[in-house]
Amino acid sequence: MKFTVSEISRKRRVLSLMAVGVACWPLLSWAAAEALIERHHLDGAGALVVLSGSAGYKERTHWAAKLFHEGRAPRIILTSDVHPGGWSQERQRTMLFYERAVEELQRAGVPLERIDVLPQPVESTYEEAMLLRHYATQRGLRSVLVVTSPYHSRRANWTLSRVFRNTEIAIGVDAPPPGEQSPSSLTWWLRRRGWSLVALEYPKLIYYCATYR
Numbered sequence: 001m002k003f004t005v006s007e008i009s010r011k012r013r014v015l016s017l018m019a020v021g022v023a024c025w026p027l028l029s030w031a032a033a034e035a036l037i038e039r040h041h042l043d044g045a046g047a048l049v050v051l052s053g054s055a056g057y058k059e060r061t062h063w064a065a066k067l068f069h070e071g072r073a074p075r076i077i078l079t080s081d082v083h084p085g086g087w088s089q090e091r092q093r094t095m096l097f098y099e100r101a102v103e104e105l106q107r108a109g110v111p112l113e114r115i116d117v118l119p120q121p122v123e124s125t126y127e128e129a130m131l132l133r134h135y136a137t138q139r140g141l142r143s144v145l146v147v148t149s150p151y152h153s154r155r156a157n158w159t160l161s162r163v164f165r166n167t168e169i170a171i172g173v174d175a176p177p178p179g180e181q182s183p184s185s186l187t188w189w190l191r192r193r194g195w196s197l198v199a200l201e202y203p204k205l206i207y208y209c210a211t212y213r
Contacts, residue, residue, distance in 0.1 A: 029189045033198045036198065036201055036205075038173065039175060040173040044071075045141075045143040045144055046142055047075045047077050048144075051152070052128065057085075057100055057101045059182060062108060063147055063174065063176035064105065064147040065105055068114070076110060078098050078118065081098075082121040102115055125156055133169075144170070145173075148173065150175040150182050153173055
């Protein structure tokens with residue numbers, strides 16, 4: 001089969017674009033992941049709040065314990081999505097993820113009396129923000145430092161900034177670096193979990209921006 005000069009030229013352009021795309025993909029995927037990570041610094045706070053996140057409770061609680069030991073806040077507050085966290089051989093029952101989070105904090109050296117769990121179940125980041133606003137207002141807190149997973153931090157910060165914008169409560173957002181439970185920004189696209197945490201976060205962010213303005 002013979003090709004015309006224009007067909008050959010077109011195929012070369014397509015192959016060239018494909019080659020450029022393959023070459024640029026690692027950089028583009030890294031940039032997409034890093035763009036989701038946002039931290040809003042807060043030196044000291046009335047409380048640390050660990051947002052619920054069934055699949056990321058370890059990295060969130062470990063980071064919160066680190067900040068607690070640095071003296072960033074005197075207490076750690078947990079929200080609860082009431083999702084089952086698997087069978088515990090020690091307790092002989094299915095534990096909830098917030099209970100797993102409490103255990104992780106204790107293992108990291110946080111005293112149980114410095115940990116509070118908000119009893120109202122939440123199903124979204126927006127519900128968590130509203131619950132946190134009510135809690136902080138009722139307790140007279142002047143500032144709150146929120147801990148979440150890295151790729152959730154931009155949406156969390158966006159939501160919290162809008163929920164708290166008519167209050168005098170200062171809000172900070174912090175997150176651990178990727179690598180413990182959240183995949184690396186360089187290689188997330190090589191894992192199915194990476195696509196659910198990074199790629200699917202963008203539609204969620206767009207939805208929040210359109211819904212909770």
